[in-house]
Amino acid sequence: MTSRIRWAVAALAVVAGLGAARVEAQPAAVSGGGWEVSIAPLYLWASELDGAMTVGPRNVPIFMDFGTAVKNLSATFTFDAEVRKGRWGAFADLGFVRLGTDTEYDVIRPGRLTAKGRVELDNLIFETGGAAWLTRDFAVIGGVRTYTFSPNVTLGVADIDLREVEISKTNVDAIAGVTWRPKLSPRLTLLTRADMGAGQSDFTWSGLVAVEYHVKPAFGLLVGYKGLGIDTGDPRGLAAAGGLSVPTTYDVTHYGPVFAGTFHWGR
Template sequence: MTRRSTAANAGALILLCAAATSAQAEDGWSLTISPYVWASSLDGKAALAGQRTHIDIPFSEALEHLDLAALGEVEIMRGRWGLYLDGQYVKTSQDEELLSQELALGITKVNAMAGVFYRIYDSPQGGDTVTGEPRRFVVEPMVGARWTKLKANVEVLGFSTSKKADWTEPFVGVRSSLDLTDRWNLSGEADVGGFDIDDRRSANAQAFVGYRMHLLSRPAMLRAGYRVLYQSYETGDFTGQTFRWDVTQQGPVVGLSMDF
């Protein structure tokens, strides 16, 4: 699938979701779409085919080798219940030299989080936001699953090979949001997962400052903050050796949320 067709399909899906949600607005449904950019670095340890290495990739180097990135979140809510999907697709490539021969290395990393949350606490803060909603302080426990896929492609001396690993882990967490003024908002989220089931552990935390406004006549919010994702996973690989991924991904985040 080409980048153009992927973008067209994504745009069509967004328009379809928006139309469906608008038609159901009287029933209390809401849809929020949030594309974002995560300027993340990687730090930790990895092992494949018995070879262990330390990973230390600052964002400046990751950006230099970036081919394609798509990151975003979709949230659907009705009443106090809500469902969300957060997806990240990052593809990088680079050329290295091995024994005086050129080696091409491509890495694709996919993360997808799906969760259900419940608004257990909702406290009015007085007055309305600039988009017409009451100012609130809310707390929402959540539960869900996180799926990760890693794929590496190597080409050297006319030969190529591709190896991959993927795993899924449950998580529990909580998120909250506070309207400071009619425009400014403060939000945060944290969760832990894996629980050492089959050597899987993870932790995710993020905090944002948001600015409410109208965009294309729709309620919207610009957000800026910081996110940290730690993952640890270990299993046997295709050589009978140990595959290990024990890495922290972190960095600033800038995004836009629109309500439909």
């Protein structure tokens, strides 16, 4: 079991234990009967990327700190939404990041040449599911997470035909976990969540610890720390340029601070 997996399991156990204690202490503390809606449009996840990717016979270490990612950022979009009525709720989260950079490669065809190229890396993470609130601030959650990893490499050398290399794969995984959101004061709420799952991936997990400051009843500011990992396990053939099937795996972790403005209705 890797250190990242141990961290995920430990986080899930801590949140579940704290939440279970809360459930036992407040068995009747549930939401009212009206609708509650919360959204966080265009939140910032200052995420670093760490792990490894294999393409065919090659293993490629992956590491990108947030400063490097910002320099190479081509496009980004994020959105988080939750609804709740009584004991039941639903959630959805979408995060898209495109990183692009110009670089140079050594190309052997027929001799060693330098090729100027463009690399674009798309990451699309989407999750949706439901929640069963056992108390006002503790729930068990379940749903689906999809993770799309799409590197695109374009090379160009005079008098040599080099095709664009594009590999894309979307993994769909079932997830289950818990969330605990106790109020620390009239204006402060602690937000915690931990989940894990599997499916087309061997293992996936995520964890969040954050604090939200309620500036107004309908508006808040959130700051916290989030991690998400995915391990695809055994190599799977992905379609590359020219219809080739390339055995590819990835085992990566996204981690870093989260900042958001939050909007609430029905509280």
